[in-house]
Amino acid sequence: MTIFAVACAGMYPILHMGRPWLAYWLLPYPNTMSLFPQFRSPLLWDVFAVSTYATVSALFWFVGLIPDLATLRDRAQNPVARMIFGMLSLGWRGAASHWHRYETACLLLAGLSTPLVLSVHTVVSFDFTIGIIPGWHATIFPPYFVAGAIYAGFAMVLIISIPLRVVCRLEDFITEKHLTNMASIMLATGLIVCFGYAMEAFFAYYSGNLYERFMLVNRMFGQYGWAYWCLLLCNFLAPQVLWFKKFRTSPFWLFVVSLIVSVGMWLERFVIIVTSLANDFLPSSWGQYIPTRWDFATFLGTIGLFVSLLFLFLRFLPMISMYEMRSLLPAAKVNGGKGAHGGGHA
Amino acid sequence: MVRGRTVVAMRKHPLFGLMVEFVEPTDVVRAAHEAYQAGYRKMDAYSPFPIEELSEALGRHKSGRLPFIVFGGGVTGLLAGLGLEYYASVISYPMNIGGRPLASWPAFIPPAFETTVLFAAFAAVFGMIILNGLPMPYHPVFNVPQFAQASRDRFFLCIEAKDPKFDLAATRHFLEALEPKAIYEVDE
Amino acid sequence: MSPTDLARLDLRAPEAWAQSRRKALVVGGVATALMAVGFFLNREQFLRSWLLGWMFWVGLGLGCLGLLMLQYLTGGAWGMVIRRLLEAGTRTIWLLAVLGLPIFIGVKVLYVWAQPEHMDEVLRAKAGYLNVPFFLARAAVYFGLWIGLTTLLNKWSTSLDEPSVHYAVEKKIKTLAGPGLCLFILSVAFAAIDWVMSLEPHWFSTIFGLMWLISLVLTAHSFTIAVLYFLTQRGRPMGVLVNKHHFHDLAKLLFAFVMVWAYFSFSQYLIIWSGNLPEEITWYVTRLSHGWEWFGVSLLVFQFAVPFLLLMPRSFNFNASLVLKIAGLILVMRLVDLFWMTAPAFHPKALSIHWMDFVAPVAIGGWWVSEYLRQLATRPLLMVGASGLEEALQHGGH
Numbered sequence: 001m002t003i004f005a006v007a008c009a010g011m012y013p014i015l016h017m018g019r020p021w022l023a024y025w026l027l028p029y030p031n032t033m034s035l036f037p038q039f040r041s042p043l044l045w046d047v048f049a050v051s052t053y054a055t056v057s058a059l060f061w062f063v064g065l066i067p068d069l070a071t072l073r074d075r076a077q078n079p080v081a082r083m084i085f086g087m088l089s090l091g092w093r094g095a096a097s098h099w100h101r102y103e104t105a106c107l108l109l110a111g112l113s114t115p116l117v118l119s120v121h122t123v124v125s126f127d128f129t130i131g132i133i134p135g136w137h138a139t140i141f142p143p144y145f146v147a148g149a150i151y152a153g154f155a156m157v158l159i160i161s162i163p164l165r166v167v168c169r170l171e172d173f174i175t176e177k178h179l180t181n182m183a184s185i186m187l188a189t190g191l192i193v194c195f196g197y198a199m200e201a202f203f204a205y206y207s208g209n210l211y212e213r214f215m216l217v218n219r220m221f222g223q224y225g226w227a228y229w230c231l232l233l234c235n236f237l238a239p240q241v242l243w244f245k246k247f248r249t250s251p252f253w254l255f256v257v258s259l260i261v262s263v264g265m266w267l268e269r270f271v272i273i274v275t276s277l278a279n280d281f282l283p284s285s286w287g288q289y290i291p292t293r294w295d296f297a298t299f300l301g302t303i304g305l306f307v308s309l310l311f312l313f314l315r316f317l318p319m320i321s322m323y324e325m326r327s328l329l330p331a332a333k334v335n336g337g338k339g340a341h342g343g344g345h346a
Numbered sequence: 347m348v349r350g351r352t353v354v355a356m357r358k359h360p361l362f363g364l365m366v367e368f369v370e371p372t373d374v375v376r377a378a379h380e381a382y383q384a385g386y387r388k389m390d391a392y393s394p395f396p397i398e399e400l401s402e403a404l405g406r407h408k409s410g411r412l413p414f415i416v417f418g419g420g421v422t423g424l425l426a427g428l429g430l431e432y433y434a435s436v437i438s439y440p441m442n443i444g445g446r447p448l449a450s451w452p453a454f455i456p457p458a459f460e461t462t463v464l465f466a467a468f469a470a471v472f473g474m475i476i477l478n479g480l481p482m483p484y485h486p487v488f489n490v491p492q493f494a495q496a497s498r499d500r501f502f503l504c505i506e507a508k509d510p511k512f513d514l515a516a517t518r519h520f521l522e523a524l525e526p527k528a529i530y531e532v533d534e
Numbered sequence: 535m536s537p538t539d540l541a542r543l544d545l546r547a548p549e550a551w552a553q554s555r556r557k558a559l560v561v562g563g564v565a566t567a568l569m570a571v572g573f574f575l576n577r578e579q580f581l582r583s584w585l586l587g588w589m590f591w592v593g594l595g596l597g598c599l600g601l602l603m604l605q606y607l608t609g610g611a612w613g614m615v616i617r618r619l620l621e622a623g624t625r626t627i628w629l630l631a632v633l634g635l636p637i638f639i640g641v642k643v644l645y646v647w648a649q650p651e652h653m654d655e656v657l658r659a660k661a662g663y664l665n666v667p668f669f670l671a672r673a674a675v676y677f678g679l680w681i682g683l684t685t686l687l688n689k690w691s692t693s694l695d696e697p698s699v700h701y702a703v704e705k706k707i708k709t710l711a712g713p714g715l716c717l718f719i720l721s722v723a724f725a726a727i728d729w730v731m732s733l734e735p736h737w738f739s740t741i742f743g744l745m746w747l748i749s750l751v752l753t754a755h756s757f758t759i760a761v762l763y764f765l766t767q768r769g770r771p772m773g774v775l776v777n778k779h780h781f782h783d784l785a786k787l788l789f790a791f792v793m794v795w796a797y798f799s800f801s802q803y804l805i806i807w808s809g810n811l812p813e814e815i816t817w818y819v820t821r822l823s824h825g826w827e828w829f830g831v832s833l834l835v836f837q838f839a840v841p842f843l844l845l846m847p848r849s850f851n852f853n854a855s856l857v858l859k860i861a862g863l864i865l866v867m868r869l870v871d872l873f874w875m876t877a878p879a880f881h882p883k884a885l886s887i888h889w890m891d892f893v894a895p896v897a898i899g900g901w902w903v904s905e906y907l908r909q910l911a912t913r914p915l916l917m918v919g920a921s922g923l924e925e926a927l928q929h930g931g932h
Contacts, residue, residue, distance in 0.1 A: 028434055034508075036434035040453040041806070047456040055438045056467040063471055067497070071394070074494040090481035093488070094496050096378075096404055098478045099396035104412045105474035109467060115793070116463045122801065123456055130808040137809050142742035142801040191716055198725070199740045206727070207657035207738050209813065243712065326499075327395040334399050335372045413847075444810065452804050 001156065004309040006054045008302035013046070015298065024284050034095050042126040048219060049123035056116055060109045066092050067102075067323040121149040128272065134215040135276035136205070144196030151189040151235075152265040155258040160310070162255045164319075173320050180248050186261065187242040193268075194236045211281060219271060223288060227271050234264025359533040362486035363389075363506040364517055365493075366526035371397055374501035377524045378403040381505060384520060390508035392487070392502040419469025420462050427461030428454060460526055490530045504532060543771045545914035547907070550768075555907040562900020569897050572890045579888050581640045582880055587894035588637060589730065589876070590753070590869050591902045592630050593746075597754025598623025599680060600718055600747070602687065606711040612783035614926035615776050617917055621691065621756050622909040624684040629905045631677045633898050637729075638673060641666055647735040656736055664732055672728055676721045683714050694917040704921060722747050733879040737817045741802050748795045753868045755791055756861035759784050763858040765915065772915060775927050781854040788861065789845040796838045820878045825885030829874040837867040869895060 014020045027048045037044045069089035076082040092098070125145035128136040158179065165174045204216035219228045238260040241247040247257070265289055274289050313319070326332055368374045371393065378391050382405050391400050431454045435441075440448050475481070487504055488494050496502050505517055521529055573580040602620040605613030642648045647657050647664040657664065687710065693703050722742025731742050739745075763785070765772040806814045822830055841860050850856055873891065880886075917923060 028430060034439065036439040038441060038443060039431045039435050039457060040446055040450055045456040045460075048460040049404065052460040052464040055464060059467055059471045063474070066394075067395075069498040074497045087481075089512060090475065091483040091485060092480065092497075093485055094392040094394060095478075096391040096393065096397065096401040097406055098480075099393065100401040101410055101412055101474050101478055103396050104410060105470045105574075108413065108416050112463050112467050112470070116460075118797070119456070119459055119463070123460075126801075126804070129805045132809045132811055137805070137811070139742075139802045139805045140744065141805070143741070143798065154899060161451075195719065195723075196368055198720070199743065203738055203740050206660055206663060207813075208656045212774040323395045327397075332371055332395060332397075334375050334397060336368045452800075452807050455800065455804070 001310070002057045002158065003054065004277075004306050004313075005156075006050065006057065007309065008306050010050065010054070011298070011302055011305075014052075043128045044124065044125045046127055048118045053116060053120045056109070058115060060106075060113060063102075063105065064321060065108065065317065066090060067094065068318045068321060070094065071322055072318070076086065079313065117149075118146050121146045131282050133220070133276050134209070134211040138200055140196055140199050144193060144199075147189045147192035147196070148265060148268065151186060151193055152262060153340065154186045154189070155261040155265070158182055158186070158254050158258040162251045162258075164314075165251075168314075168319075170320070173325065176249060176251070179251060179254055183242050183248040183254055183257075186258070187239055187248075190235060190239040190242075190261065197232070197236070214279075215276065219275050222279060224271065224275050224278070227267055227275070231264055231267040231271050234260050234267060238264070361507045361514070362532040362534045363504050363508075363512070364491075364514075364521055365487065365490060365502050365504040365532050366521045366524065367492060367495075367528045367530070368501040368503070369527055370498075371400075371525075372500055373524075374503055375403050377521075377526070380524065381503065381520075384511050385511050386517075388503050388506040388512075390504055390506075390507050392493070392496040392504070393495050394499060394501075397421045410477075412470070412477065415473040416466050416469045419473070420466035423462040423465025424458055426465065427458035430461075431457060439514045479532050486532050489533050492528065492530070500527075543689070545771060545916050545918070547672055547911045547915060548765070548768045551907050551911070558900050559648070560900070562897055562902075562904065565893050565897035565900055567894050569890060572893070576888075576890075577640075577739060578643055578880075579890055580894075581636065581644045582876070583890035583894035584636050584674045584898075585644060585729070586869075586872055586891060587896075587898040588630070588634050588873050590895055592634065593750040593753045593868070593872075594721060594757055594902070595623055595630050595754075596680065596718075597750035597752070598758070599627065599684060600715070600722070600751055601754050601758070603683070603711040603715040603718060606687075606707055607715065609922060610783070611780060611926035612787055614920065614923050615772075615780050615916070616762055616784070617691075618913055618915050619761050619910065620754070621688055622906055623754060623758070624900055625688060625909040626905045627677070627680050627684055631681070632743075633901060634673075637645070641669060645669075645732055646873075647732060660735065660764045664735060669728060676725050677875055679717060679721050683710070683718065686710060687714075691917065692913075694919040695914055696919045700919055701921065703863050712737050719743075719747060722750065730875060733876055734817060736813060737801055739814070739817075740892065741798055743774065745795075745798045745802065748770070748783035748791060748798055749868060749871065751792050752788075752795055752864060755784070755788055756864040756868075759788065759861040760858055760865070763854055766854070775916070778852045778854055780853045781857050783859045785845055785851040785860075788857070788864070789841070789851075790863070792838065796842075799833075803849065820882040821874060824883060826847045826874065826878050829870060833867060833874065835872055836863060837871065840858075 014023050017023060025031075026037060026044065026264055037047075039045075066089055069085050070092040073082055073085035073089050076085055122142040122145065125141040129138060130139040131137060161174050162179070165171050201216055204212045207213070219225070241253070241257060247253045278289055279286050357413075366377065368377065372457070374391055375397065375467070378389075378400055381389055383404060388404070389404065391404060393400060428433065432449060435450070435454075436448045443450075487502070489495075493502065503521075505512060505521070511517075516528065569580060569584070572583070599618045601613075602617065602624060605617060605620070637644060645664075647653045647660070648666050648669075653661075662668075687707060690703055690707050690710075693700050723746065726743050726746030730740065730746065759781070762772070762776065763781075766776050767773065803818065806818055809815075820826065841864060843861055844850055844856065873887075877886070877891070
């Protein structure tokens with residue numbers, strides 16, 4: 001999901017560059033023009049962050065698949081499939097010494113990925129806050145964006161996994177407890193996002209700054225005021241139902257709330273970007289943004305790309321880690337293992 | 347349970363080792379432990395999922411070199427990132443951006459952090475793969491057809507012929523005493 | 535160990551600590567007397583130093599409340615062994631309210647926005663929020679909320695001392711902890727704005743509330759680790775029940791909190807530095823010049839780099855005494871951070887440390903520590919009847 005989302009997201013910077021065939025100019029490489037990109041720009045930090053994120057996620061994903069690819073290799077009837085899976089699984093044979101290093105590597109990758117994930121959306125927030133536009137230049141943006149990302153991410157995971165578990169009969173793997181826990185995290189991150197809204201609103205007043213105050217009034221009652229109130233409805237009011245156990249434990253309601261939250265997160269990006277740009281410092285530069293059919297087409301296109309990649313993945317690769325599931329079974333428990341002293345004789 | 351096969355027949359390929367198959371994870375851990383106690387060192391066990399006790403029973407040390415390699419990778423990434431930024435912003439293409447100093451270290455931190463994580467991740471992934479000796483599409487244990495089950499639901503222990511204590515008859519006798527599901531001779 | 539076995543153990547705080555209580559009282563009393571002398575010598579400085587000391591100890595008490603509610607919500611072995619320690623911390627909040635009275639009485643002396651001679655355009659725009667009656671009313675609301683949460687949480691948890699498990703009580707506590715934590719975070723954010731940020735009323739930073747929150751959490755967590763360590767040094771029963779795996783968990787959490795603090799601090803700095811707006815940058819310009827910058831550097835080194843490098847290797851985390859030393863270092867650096875945040879507001883042009891800056895934290899701390907130890911002694915150290923305690927104690931205990 002991560003990698004497909006990054007692939008879709010990556011489309012936009014490349015397309016919005018105007019000359020996408022020159023995209024490689026963003027990278028700091030020795031060139032005939034003796035130029036280097038400018039490292040004080042968050043847009044360049046974004047290049048580093050997103051490419052690191054895409055690379056590390058892809059590596060982590062591949063590494064996680066190696067033992068399962070070995071299983072698919074051993075199960076394959078078709079010699080072509082066996083060779084492909086064999087090549088991909090790198091000859092994995094499940095040796096204990098290999099497993100030990102493998103687990104260490106996965107643990108380290110997980111430990112590296114956590115700050116990486118936080119840093120990526122922090123750098124995205126820097127795209128906004130490093131500038132001085134009112135409504136953008138707020139120090140709370142990094143944690144606010146990270147919480148928003150986790151919020152939207154869990155909503156997406158729920159949207160995918162709830163129908164998936166019904167269609168592919170995975171109810172024993174993706175249990176109701178998993179869904180309930182995801183709902184709790186969604187509620188928690190949603191509240192952090194709302195804390196961000198509250199802080200922005202309060203500080204628009206507290207700053208005493210004419211432009212900040214106008215920004216808030218404009219957001220609420222300006223030409224895009226409808227977006228702001230829809231945003232509060234979707235991101236603040238709707239997830240409050242998750243306080244109640246009845247809604248947290250019902251897959252149907254979770255699906256509905258997740259859809260609303262996804263719409264809400266889109267609205268949040270719209271409110272942040274469009275309202276601040278349409279009405280910034282100088283009234284002479286005020287304008288109105290009306291999306292064209294090409295904007296909609298790009299958006300729908302990336303949704304299509306995401307869903308296609310997802311379905312391809314679900315068709316050809318194990319969607320749940322097989323080796324991890326095996327180790328959860330009671331049959332996998334080693335008797336007299338960790339609890340025994342000395343002998344280990346069962 | 348003695349397998350009634352005489353060992354006098356000419357081998358087409360040299361012997362790599364003897365392998366036993368188990369159904370329960372507990373059995374393979376016990377077997378590995380006893381093999382280690384008996385003095386065998388050149389051996390490995392195979393399972394469809396990681397078993398912590400197994401690698402301990404085989405005498406592997408708890409901490410490997412991988413964490414140090416990853417840390418080294420991270421430090422390299424940090425220095426490389428900062429070095430690149432310093433070179434680009436101060437030496438090669440200095441520009442006055444909003445009056446900021448040329449060596450503007452606060453702005454250098456985000457990309458340097460990313461390169462740190464990137465290099466550390468490469469070190470983790472490629473370090474793990476290379477230390478494991480992968481990719482190794484061919485390994486003698488794959489010559490045993492039943493080994494395909496190792497990635498699904500069976501557990502194997504293989505003692506290599508290169509082990510100083512290895513003796514075909516004695517080792518076979520020792521392994522049979524562990525009550526495996528089956529014993530195989532693994533060809534090179 | 536089953537709950538009934540645990541109930542038979544003597545789970546009270548060590549009696550020898552009653553002596554420490556008395557010593558803390560004496561220290562507090564002497565230091566307060568010194569502060570009284572200082573009051574007559576220099577009223578403004580008295581209030582400034584008192585604010586510094588008070589914010590440190592308030593942070594400790596409030597951080598305990600936050601961690602307690604967080605722990606009820608998330609569960610986990612790390613929390614089961616420190617719950618009663620955190621509760622004892624929360625029961626000192628009433629004392630902190632009392633000890634804060636000098637500040638609320640001296641609002642006009644301490645805060646620039648309350649002084650009519652400093653009123654200007656910007657402050658007039660904020661006067662709807664920054665005025666003395668509203669300020670005091672807000673403080674009353676904050677303490678009312680915190681003491682209310684504390685009372686309920688502590689009252690309901692007494693039934694968790696009985697060996698039989700009370701799921702209904704735990705459910706009730708959990709139901710309170712969720713919204714309670716939300717209100718707590720909101721109130722802490724606004725308290726930070728009121729008490730610390732408004733020292734420089736022309737400046738503002740939207741992340742300040744969260745920075746304050748992580749500071750509280752760091753302080754409380756470090757302090758609790760230290761207390762737990764000294765309890766285990768006493769031998770039975772905590773020395774036997776609590777093992778290095780619990781310290782490992784607490785150390786990992788401390789590591790995470792240190793990273794979050796560094797993340798918030800750095801992003802605030804980077805954003806303000808990049809924007810370079812006159813209304814924001816003055817805060818950092820003051821704090822990175824005229825000698826104040828050494829505090830900033832020491833924070834980078836001792837609040838971030840040293841704990842980060844020492845808490846990262848897994849093997850170090852199991853060493854309880856090393857974790858204790860890091861926790862102690864962090865506690866000291868919290869005070870340094872607070873000083874760096876507040877003092878330059880009064881002395882922007884030159885570095886200035888007063889003897890009262892050292893005595894005030896000791897004065898308030900003496901009273902606080904003695905009250906903390908008194909509260910710690912009133913209840914057993916482990917919630918025998920809490921669900922999950924058995925697993926938590928078995929955690930890693932091979």
